[in-house]
Amino acid sequence: MDHGAPLSRRNLLLGAAAAFGVPALLTGCSSGPRPATGGASASGGLGTVTLGSNASDEVPKKSLATVLDSFHSAQVKVNTVDHNTFQENINRYLKGTPDDVFTWFAGYRMQFFAEQGLATDISDVWREIGGDYTQAFKDASTGTDGKQYFVPFTYYPWAVFYRKSLWQQKGYEPPRTLDEFTALARKMKADGLIPLAFADKDGWPAMGTFDIINMRTNGYDFHISLMGGKESWTDPRVRQVFDTWRGLMEYHQPAALGRTWQEAAQSLQQKKTGMYLLGMFVAQQFPENERDDLDFFTFPEINPAHGTDSIDAPIDGYMISAKAKNVDGAKALLKHLAQAAAQNVATGLDPGTLAASSKADTSGYSALQKRGAELVSKAAHIAQFLDRDTRPDFASTVMIPSLQSFVGKPGEIDSLLAGIEKQKATIFR
Template sequence: MLRGSLLGAAAFGVPAILAGCSNPAEQAAPGGTASAGGGTVTLGSNASDEVPKKSLETVVKSFTQAQVKINTVDHNTFQENINRYLRGTPDDAFTWFAGYRMQFFAEQGLAVDISDVWQEIGGDYTPAFKAASTGADGKQYFVPFTYYPWAVFYRKSLWREKGYEIPKTLDEFTALSREMKADGLIPIAFADKDGWPAMGTFDIVNMRTNGYDFHISLMAGKESWTDPRVKQVFETWRGLMEHHQTGANGRTWQEAAQSLQQKKTGMYLLGMFVAQQFPEDERDDLDFFAFPEINPQFGQDSVEAPIDGYMISAKAKNVEGAKQLLKHFAAASSQNIATGLDPGTLAASSKADTSGYSSLQKRGAELVSQAAHISQFLDRDTRPDFASTVMIPAFQRFIGEPDDIDALLKDIEAQKVNIFR
């Protein structure tokens, strides 16, 4: 597994800033005019939200080597059923994630080796992006398309009005939350109806408390969930719960983001895709800061910046057509279209034109470029079965019963042992 310095700031290389489902339902079939012999390429997509869905369809329209049939499935359903999907009757190509999640399916023989594709596109990516696309066998199975950082988002106009200042430490963050509550705001927007958003809170609190290396080792099943260091993470998180929106297990991330947009909440820890819930004329009012320091030993040296992209299923009927489509996604021109339509994403290609980035996108790229360590997100840095069957219900249980930490961690560890054995 390629971790650590492979995804360090210098290797990640941000240009021009500082240098799943068993049978996807057909929803759209855009694509350019097919050239001779191109046939049809089917593409399984988890881009079910309006903005990313439109972005993908627009990018695909300029692909001319084959007809493309996009089969769109609800994002969460796609992820939760990806293993069964790939073993059943998958599409030729499919949307997926870099790092461990890619490696897991490559090792299972469920993805096509696209090292030949990388011989053509490799010059467009930094070594870190290639490393994140490489399996344990040294071959490439993934083409990066876009990425986005996680941070604490807020509305500049609201903060100016109230005189709030960016907190640098957990104590300052807590004090700010109390100030917001006194001003009649809910300090921290929070949602976990879909199961995955709370993973981001755990990840960043763990990395701030125990460091990147411990976090990645825990995700790999090499550390115990009953370790006092893990308990400290949950105790810190529990201390923040009084400042979170209540009823998170019944709220979607979109609804939480809308509360930030409506100035009902003061902050929101989420990916930069939070911008999708802001009207275009309000996006310049959206800003963010890195989650504050908890342990001075680690400071703010880590950031989550998941990489989204594409793979080819081992059961693909049109492998050559799918490879041509992945080359199309690797093109800087395609990624320029995507980042122009989706304000919450950044282009993975080092040749992409960042001159048109919004101020938010430029700030996001800068944040990633300065990080010493970059994680991919909990459900991408660990086994998919562990993330979906153990951690999703565990976090939702914690949100509902935050005082039952010892029993919760004991249950997680028992299930982890069975899965990682």
């Protein structure tokens, strides 16, 4: 899979990938071995498989635990680590003493570690599960050497979320252009609402705003080329992205660097904010009886040449580390996670996700999940989120602090972009 090759609607239909992943020593919360309840034997015929998980939030953590309850071939010892810690330490973790299986992301981020020999080739697993996935999902799981290293589990689109009841009360309509979006934000501000929920304490949420403004302004191909280190960050096209973003800052929730995405999502749930650009996992922060009140629209058009043809829709899944002690057990676990039945359980418990398997039963999807699947199917290009479409070191050491600096001081664009370009030149050699 070419790093810069677009995942088109015709190739894709339902998915693509994005965001970060795993820690150095995995000193997180271990659930201990989960005994097999059937199948091979009471103790698990394939012994114990260790699983390094970044599913630290309550909903995805419960979802994974429930999925593992139906795995009977081995015991699974889950080591759960805070999501951001997991991401920031992935390189040291994989080079140290990693678990057998670990949660990670498809596409470029998977390829980066596969190229370094830090992941196990699972092409034999794909010979058994390949019929359950579209070619696009297989492509997103394939290394530059043509071998597979990743099993897709779930995915989720990014969009602008809102509460239907609040919008009906206020008479708001989804905007189609940036001018309409800005006018709506002004109206919300006049109505006493904070127009845009926003948080960047964890470093990655602002990446989604940059991604969508860049794709809307300059198109998918330029965005992917920029992420691949092939474009200059001092290019006027990049400056235009930050100029546009700066123009929207007055409508963003203030003090974003001290707020988590969960807190921003709760402000949307509490009707203190009018909109929130985030992944569909925002639904995790809504009580079950309020999730039907959650809806979204795709970020509006900025440049008519590109319209709204591109979105972020990250794929999450699982890999086997190169240092795995129980490879047979790990491969059995990945086959289990690839099954439609396992993914059906996950999407039923986590309203912010969609199943990657083509054989998954979508009839039980909520209205929000059905809308999410439709949004992805109609997109011409699916990006895999900034920190998944570029080198992990560039994302963590350059882009996180740079975007946080911009959020804190949105007026200093030229020096910011010059600094990014200088560091990029050092990293992308």
